[in-house]
Amino acid sequence: MPIPTEPPPTGRDHRWQALAVCLVAGFMTLLDVSIVNVALPSIRSGLRMSESGLQWILSGYALTFGLALVPAGRLGDARSRRGVFMTGLALFTATSALAGAAQSEAWLVGARLLQGMAGGLLVPQVSGFIQQLFRGAERGKAFGLLGATIGLSTAVGPLLGGLLIEAFGAEQGWRWVFYVNLPIGLLTLPLAMRLLPPPPAREAAERRRGDFDPLGVLLLGLGTVLLLLPFVQEQQWPGAAKWLLVPASAVLLAAFVLWERRYARHGEPLVNMRLFEARSFSLGTLLSLVYFAGFTAIFFIFTLYLQNGLHYSALAAGLAITPFALGSGVAAAIGGRVVSRFGRPLVAAGLVLVVLGLAAAAVAVHLWSGPSVGWTTLGPLLVAGIGSGLVISPNQTLTLSEVPVSRAGSAGGVLQTAQRIGSAVGIAAVGSVFFSRVASDGGDWAGAFEWGLAVAVGFILLALLTTLLDIFGGARADRLPIPLPARAGDRTGDRS
Numbered sequence: 001m002p003i004p005t006e007p008p009p010t011g012r013d014h015r016w017q018a019l020a021v022c023l024v025a026g027f028m029t030l031l032d033v034s035i036v037n038v039a040l041p042s043i044r045s046g047l048r049m050s051e052s053g054l055q056w057i058l059s060g061y062a063l064t065f066g067l068a069l070v071p072a073g074r075l076g077d078a079r080s081r082r083g084v085f086m087t088g089l090a091l092f093t094a095t096s097a098l099a100g101a102a103q104s105e106a107w108l109v110g111a112r113l114l115q116g117m118a119g120g121l122l123v124p125q126v127s128g129f130i131q132q133l134f135r136g137a138e139r140g141k142a143f144g145l146l147g148a149t150i151g152l153s154t155a156v157g158p159l160l161g162g163l164l165i166e167a168f169g170a171e172q173g174w175r176w177v178f179y180v181n182l183p184i185g186l187l188t189l190p191l192a193m194r195l196l197p198p199p200p201a202r203e204a205a206e207r208r209r210g211d212f213d214p215l216g217v218l219l220l221g222l223g224t225v226l227l228l229l230p231f232v233q234e235q236q237w238p239g240a241a242k243w244l245l246v247p248a249s250a251v252l253l254a255a256f257v258l259w260e261r262r263y264a265r266h267g268e269p270l271v272n273m274r275l276f277e278a279r280s281f282s283l284g285t286l287l288s289l290v291y292f293a294g295f296t297a298i299f300f301i302f303t304l305y306l307q308n309g310l311h312y313s314a315l316a317a318g319l320a321i322t323p324f325a326l327g328s329g330v331a332a333a334i335g336g337r338v339v340s341r342f343g344r345p346l347v348a349a350g351l352v353l354v355v356l357g358l359a360a361a362a363v364a365v366h367l368w369s370g371p372s373v374g375w376t377t378l379g380p381l382l383v384a385g386i387g388s389g390l391v392i393s394p395n396q397t398l399t400l401s402e403v404p405v406s407r408a409g410s411a412g413g414v415l416q417t418a419q420r421i422g423s424a425v426g427i428a429a430v431g432s433v434f435f436s437r438v439a440s441d442g443g444d445w446a447g448a449f450e451w452g453l454a455v456a457v458g459f460i461l462l463a464l465l466t467t468l469l470d471i472f473g474g475a476r477a478d479r480l481p482i483p484l485p486a487r488a489g490d491r492t493g494d495r496s
Contacts, residue, residue: 015133018195019142021188022126023149025089028184029119030150032061032096033423034157035177037303038314042165042174043108052236053105059232059424060109061116066420067224068120071217073128073413074270077406078212081125081132082196088122089192093185100178127396127412129196131405137340140397144336147393151328151385158303159318159325166315213263216256216270223252228421234428235435271410275403281411283470284399287347287463289418291391293426294459298358300427301434301452309445310371320374324385331389339394344471346394351464353387355457362453369446391463422459430455 036043040054049057076084095115102108130142164180165173226249230242260269276282299321306312306320331350339346360380368376396415403411434452438445 014195017191018129018133018197019145021191021195022085022129023145024184025085025092025188025192026123026126026146027149027153028181028188029065029092029122030153031157031160032115032119032178032181033065034153034299035161036061036157037300038158038161038307038317039165039174039177041307041314042170042172046171046174047102047105047108049105049108053109055233055236056109057112060113061119062232062420062424063225063228064113064116065120065123066228066417066424067221068117069124069417069420070220070271070410070413072121073124073409073411074212076125076128076409078268080199081128081409082192082198085122085125085129085196086189086192088118088120088125089185089189091118092122093181093189094118096178096181096185100175100182123416124409124413127400127415128405128409131400131403131408131412133197137337140336140339140394141333142336143397143400144333144339144393147332147336147389147396148329150392151332151389152325156318156322156325158299158314158321162313162315162318166313213260213267213270216260216263219252219256219259220270223249223256224417224421225249226252228424231424231428234432271414272407275407275411275414278402279470279473280398280402281400283466283473284395285415285418287395287466287470288399288415289422289425290459290466291351291395291463292419292422293429294456294463295354295388295426296423297426297430297456297459298453301430301449301456304434305365305445305449306374309443309449310373312374316374320377321381323378323382324388327382327385327387328389328392329385331386332393333389335390336393336397339397342394344398344467347391347398348464348467348471350387350390350394351460351467354384354391354460355387355464357381357384357387358453358457358460362450362457365446365449365453373446426456426459429459 036057040057043049043057044054072084072088092115095111095118099108099111099115102111126146127143130139130146134142160180161177164176167173168176226245230237230245233242257273260271260273263269264272264274276285302321303317306317307314312320335346335350357380361377361384364376364380365373399415400408400411430452433455434448437448437451
């Protein structure tokens with residue numbers, strides 16, 4: 001879909017510097033999703049953690065991160081993106097210090113819950129600022145840099161975590177996985193104050209009078225937690241009773257949709273359901289959900305295979321994933337620049353490359369499953385990473401292309417919530433297959449990785465099908481944006 005080419009906004013001479021501040025902060029919060037994986041053995045030995053505690057270090061962060069995204073996006077839209085961004089950044093820096101100083105299991109788990117909430121406050125403001133500060137092809141470039149940040153943060157986490165543990169030792173190295181955020185946060189806060197724009201003065205009064213839909217926040221929050229909890233606790237919560245939370249979450253989320261439609265008659269809801277009438281937004285959000293289900297799970301099982309199956313060190317396991325990170329980062333930046341020319345077919349091409357690269361990685365593991373597997377998967381992972389870079393940032397640009405700036409934060413929160421739900425579902429599904437194959441095949445880690453990779457590729461093929469539906473589904477790709485109801489203070493020039 002061609003992206004409208006509006007003139008760049010005026011009064012934003014420092015918008016690229018402001019974007020750099022947003023990307024640094026966003027990188028820091030997203031990095032903490034993946035960097036902790038390789039630190040788990042160090043945390044276990046340093047704090048004598050239980051299996052349940054280790055799981056909550058990962059799942060607790062994911063839960064509170066996902067819980068905060070949409071309300072934080074709406075709060076930034078309704079009040080001040082800069083204020084919410086700086087609050088989230090300050091809290092994330094403080095909770096990182098709290099996590100690094102942990103002296104017990106409960107202390108660290110509690111710090112991770114707070115850290116996830118702070119990250120969820122901050123991240124939706126990044127896409128909101130991109131919508132606010134950039135137009136046309138420049139917006140595509142900005143989202144390209146954001147896509148590179150997402151890809152790099154996911155893939156570089158294990159490498160950086162391995163380096164820190166190697167440098168500071170297995171007993172205490174895990175603390176520096178959290179302490180590394182302190183200098184970044186302390187340097188970024190004053191830059192954010194200086195460079196991020198406040199709400200325009202003529203909109204500030206209207207924003208202060210804006211409502212916040214508390215019942216919508218409650219329904220969405222409970223529904224999201226009940227949906228995510230059985231997936232993030234899949235390995236630690238035995239029995240089938242946990243899956244009863246899924247239909248319960250469906251009831252709450254259906255109630256949320258009905259309430260939002262009703263609330264929209266007299267106020268600005270948490271999520272305006274008319275956003276989903278835009279084909280670009282609805283299909284792009286679905287694509288994000290299923291793609292992240294496969295994309296994130298790959299790193300989860302590959303790290304386990306290398307460290308537990310082949311006894312790679314944390315550093316060596318991180319290095320093995322680096323080709324994907326490099327390919328993803330470079331391709332995302334390029335994809336953001338050319339998405340306005342190629343539209344959804346660019347995303348489809350990226351997904352094909354991801355499938356081909358992962359299939360080649362599976363063949364490499366099948367033929368050479370010994371200690372040299374990190375070398376044999378280098379080329380396939382590079383190809384898959386290039387493909388991933390052509391998926392994430394172009395899809396984000398296209399998905400948000402019809403969203404008014406006044407709803408950019410809440411729409412970005414919805415998109416990122418879909419990514420978090422997809423990640424949780426994918427890790428649970430792929431991890432279940434992976435662990436069951438390890439148990440049934442007597443420790444055949446290579447075979448388990450191949451089966452898990454097959455499930456991950458299945459999710460990516462679903463993402464490809466979703467993209468093809470958008471391309472060939474019968475709606476014109478060059479149609480005008482759907483006219484969403486405007487708030488007081490919205491302007492025609494704010495519509496992307």
